[in-house]
Structures are given as structure tokens and as C-alpha cells.
Amino acid sequence: MKKQTKPPICPHCGKEMQKWATPQFNFSDGLGWGGPFLYVCFNDECPLYVEGWESMMEHYGQVASYRCMCDPDTGTIECLPVLAPNALKGDIIDEVKKAEEKARKEAEKKALENLRGYRELKDVNAILKVLLNKKELALVRKTAANYLGKLGDLKCIEPIHNHVFKDPDIQESVEHAIELIHETNFTKECPYCAEIIKARAKVCKHCNREL
Ligand SMILES: [Zn+2]
Ligand SMILES: [Zn+2]
Secondary structure (H helix, E strand, O other): OOOOOOOOEOOOOOOEOEEEEOOOHHHHOOOOOOOOEEEEOOOOOOHHHHHHHHHHHHHHOOOOEEEEEEOOOOOOEEEEEEOOOOOOHHHEHHHHHHHHHHHHHHHHHHHHHHHHHHHHOOOHHHHHHHHHOOOOOHHHHHHHHHHHHHHOOHHHHHHHHOOOOOOHHHHHHHHHHHHHHHHHHOEEEOOOOOOEEEOOOOEOOOOOOEO
């Protein structure tokens, strides 16, 4: 038995097994499931599962059955008890992913709506806050950078100029926004002291160096 990197075939029915997210509550107490998921055969025609209902009733007088499961870390095949045909199915990882994706899309939509509101109000500080918030989604932060560029307020250059944006896409949007803000204000950055000066200045008024 060895580590399974792709879904194994159920030895009872020959169908491919599916990733099943193990219940979260067993993580903290250190009992139960070893990893974040197991492979489970969800084929309702799987002989182990079909015969399980009869065998459980016969031996234990209980309405229950088994699904074939495989531990991805060891490749060990075991039986996972189920009490109803749809039991466990809600936790198939694909479905978990879909739900997460849906929640992410909704959060993104809401955040973009808020941003549009700030833009209409020309609330530069609120937009800055979104851009600098590491927890915000990348698309939302990029949009915030675009809006700052379009609003062209010089005071937002300082807080974003020296900020390190780990996402290169966000960084690029920020640099573009800074360029736009300078264009709007006919300004540039002094190459020596980094202060904001007039685009046409021949001498920097901050460091007195010739440009
Ligand atoms: Zn099976
Ligand atoms: Zn200077």
C-alpha cells in the first residue's frame, strides 16, 4: 500500500473513487481522520454498498451500509459506515469547492459595488483602504488601484508608493495608477529625493538638484 496521488479505483465495483472532505471537527481533538480528505466510492451500484444495507440489517438490525474508502496517505482500503443514501455526499470536495467559489464570487461582487460607490463619492481614503487591505481579493484591489489612478488625487501617491504589493498584478496596477496621477497633475517624482515635483521643473525644490 502506498500514497495515492490520484483517485483510486474501487476494488468492489471498478469505478473511480471521489475525493471526500473529512469532517472539520475531528481535526482539533487529534482523533479520527488523518488528512483533509479521503477517497470514497460514491457509486450507488457498488456491490459493497448495495449488499451493505442487507448485511447491516441482518446482523445488527440497523438501516445502514458501507461505502468503500481509501486513505490517500497509505492507500489502505476500508469501509466507511453510512446511514442514508445521501449521507456523506454533501462533502464531496468538488461540491465544497463549488460552494467556496460561489461565496468568493459574491464577496467580490459586493466589494466591487462598494468600490463604485466610493468612486462616485470621490472617497479616496476609502479606496486606499481597500487597496492596502491584504485580505481583499486581488481583482478588488486592482480595481481600487485603477480608480485611484482615474481620480488623480496626489495625496494617495505617498501611501501606495512605498507599499510592497506581493501580487505582481496589483503592483503593476498601482504603478500605472501612480503614472496616471502624475499625468493628471502635471507632476513627476524627483529621481534624487523621490519628492513630488512639477513635471517641467528644471531644479527640484526639495533637494535643489538639477534635473
Ligand atoms: Zn465501489
Ligand atoms: Zn529632489
